[in-house]
Amino acid sequence: MVASILILLSAIGVIGANSLLLSPLVTAVGSDLQVSAAQVMQAASAYGLGVAAAALLLAPLGDRFGAGRLLRAALVVLAIGLVASALAPNIFALIAAQTLCGLAAGAALPSIYTLAVTIAPQGRESQTLGAVLTGWTVSLVMGVSLGAWITDLLGWRAVYAGLSIGTALLWLLSSRLRQLGASGNHATSPLTALKVTGITRGLLATVLLMLSFYVTYFFIGAHVTVELGLSTTKAGLVPLFYGIGFGLAVMADPLLDRLGLARSTAPVFFVIALTYAGMVTVAGEFHWFLTIAVVWGVFQHLGLNLVVARLTALDPSQRGAIMGLFSTVTYLCIFAVPVLGGLAYASWGLAGCLTISAALCLIEAIEALCLRRIKSMAPAAPDVPA
Helix, strand or coil, X not given: CHHHHHHHHHHHHHHHHHHHHHHHHHHHHHHXXXXXXXXHHHHHHHHHHHHHHHHHHCXXXXXXXXXXXXXXXXHHHHHHHHHHHHHCCCHHHHHHHHHHHHHHHHHHHHHHHHHHHHHCCXXXXXXXXXXXXXXXXXXXXXXXXXXXXXXXXHCHHHHHHHHHHHHHHHHHHHHHHCCCCCCCCCCCCHHHHXXXXXXXXXXXXXXXXXXHHHHHHHHHHXXXXXXXXXXXXXXXXXXXHHHHHHHHHHHHHHHHHHHCHXXXXXXXXXXXXXXXXXXXXXXXXXXXXXXXXXXXXXXXHHHHHHHHHHHHCCCHHHHHHHHHHHHHHHHHXXXXXXXXXXXHHHHHCHHXXXXXXXXXHHHHHHHHHHHHHCCCCCCCCCCCCC
16 A cells, blocks of 8 residues: 555656746746746646646546546656657747646546545545645655756756656556546536535635635746846745645644634634735845745645635535536636736736735635634545645
8 A cells, every 4th residue: 555655646746746847947948938937837827727627527537447547547648748848849839738737637636536545444544645645745845846956957858857757657656556446337527516505615715725826836936036036946945945834734734623614714814814915025035035935835734724624524425526626726726827927927026926815815714704603514634735
């Protein structure tokens, strides 16, 4: 089981690294392809659209053919997309390659979650899933920061080449998972979850959290390298420190269980809003910015846990479908961010992005006050990163 967990964890690490890489690499990629930072981030937008589409259209194939088979097929497509990214001669080719990577990720992630539960010993499903999901922290702490360092040494194309090699290796090692995750008698779709009572407000909370995160995250790299005049390696330190905070927050998860979802959500989102406001005041001081990035990671983790707990508590019989909607909404937010964040960054710099992020989290803090009127809510679920 340990080997299977490591494979699934690593698969999330590769997917997460690719989804978050373009922010610290934006200046290097833009300079090489001779386009602006906003144009480079259109590739990230295309990636998000691909994930959203696959979560709706391809993920249900795992119910019919088995999650293991779908994951292995997705890894092949992901490897091809990463090679195409490394070889992209212009921005349009990079956008097409990242769209392909998005389609692969949208099929792979639901399969990974299904397989994590499938291989878990009875009664340890959450523990096993939590171990697999640490791949998101690995992607931040190692994948993104290491990618920024490699970019300074060998160029950004070497990063995507390395990820493609890692993905191919995972495909070879994942043969043991091929027969796992067989389906029941019928296929499912995230669309069935749209009828669940409370899903609209739950997805609204998802939109507010994810938009607030990516509106800021996508433009931090440009701020550090262009506005502050620092290296790509320094830009990679921001997701590194954020990832450290995100990982450290696991020690605070039991507190969410004791307080409950209703009492925790509004205060956590209010603190996230304050964190964004604080980042505005220290945006020009890189060392202080790194310090507050740790705090950002801690409370983003807690907010994410609470949003996922809220959604999965709505209808336990449709948790898979609901999480499909969660993934779709998350990556639709990524698709929208280059437009919303690009306008704010062009007009007011990173401070404009941070102000939008703070406002979005404050809106969710106000919306979450209604949860206090709900008598029974499930405890916080394992963290599922953006």
